[in-house]
Amino acid sequence: MDTDKMFEFADRLRALRDEKAEAELRLKEIKAEMDEVDYRLSELMAEGEMQNFTRSGMMFCLTTKTHASAASGRKEELFTALRGEGFGDLVYETVNANSLSAFVKEQISENGDMLPDWLNGLVNVFEKTTVGVRKAAK
Template sequence: MDSEKMFEMADRLRGLRDEKAEVEKRLKEINGEIDETDFRLSELMAETETQNFTRAGMMFCLTSKTRASAMAGRKEELFAALRGEGFGDLVYETVNANSLSAFVKEQIEENGDVLPEWLDGLVNVFEKTSVSLRKAAK
């Protein structure tokens, strides 16, 4: 592969990553505007006792959803209480993918570059080669 082609692809990759960052930033802004507008519209509808209305072929309905989350620092207590009351099927244990990857990499390095036997058959391990970008030193 000649360097001109490589530089062309490098420029394209950087451009796409920059474009993605801008789109993600804009998406965050739009989501914030959606939340604010939704809140204000729902408030206005509640104040005027308007359950629903139609505008430009779309029906807007005032709905209410109950949301719940564990209190800070009490997740394990909540899980124990749910299990104790027979609702253990609501509890899902998870492992962060990045943390698991780092842990497995460390275990492999400490085991002579081989996956420890106790992890064999429990995790899929693969190498992903990609190009990272960072600002060059001046």
Template sequence: METENLSLMSDSEKMFELAEQLRVLREQKEAAEQQLRELSAKIDETDYRLSELMAESETQNFTRGGVMFYLVTKTRASAVAGCKEDLFATLRREGYGELVTETVNANSLSSFVKEQIEENEDTLPGWLSGLVNVFEKTSVGVRKASK
């Protein structure tokens, strides 16, 4: 949308034009995200099949089209479901506590801070001051209209 065209429109025409642009952009984003998910799945499948074939043929690496392809083995680990706290305690006890980090979910923190502000006459409680950044972001929600 050109700036010149916007300046010639009424506010309601501008609003409807921008609403349509937002709807189209969100649809494009959703389609691109779906395409990215599908592409990632194809990459994972192709990577798996190629690595299996290379391992079976005992090929550590090869070059094709100016690109070297080589086998990489990575060890990955995660806590057993329901045993996260036991794992953390064991790591600390065994002297590996530096591996354990605490985190706070950003959405949960935002909800908590919003509640604290509401309960404190619309101001951030002093004990949170300097510890959290608070800002408001206004955006437009979009959903299908009910019939």
């Protein structure tokens, strides 16, 4: 076994994980700053009654978007109301991918390491081997 190569990959994997974490943090900071700058710019444009302007070859224009979500704890009630009013096509069920993976793993384990027949063809199952990284105990 080439331990030098193994340690080289281990060091590189750790460095990449650290770099990814730093990039994710930086991205979060950039998004927060973008939100703040967007808000301030939109306020200035609204105060100046300016719908749009061009700067450095880019057009900046005020837009208004409506965002809606179910009231806290009333999602099922909303779904029932939408269906009742003929808007059931807006409602769809989803299954969380991580929950489905855990469930399928459990079903395989309880079925002699085989996918139960009733799930066969309904789910795609594959395994991916990765290297976990955590701080070593002292």
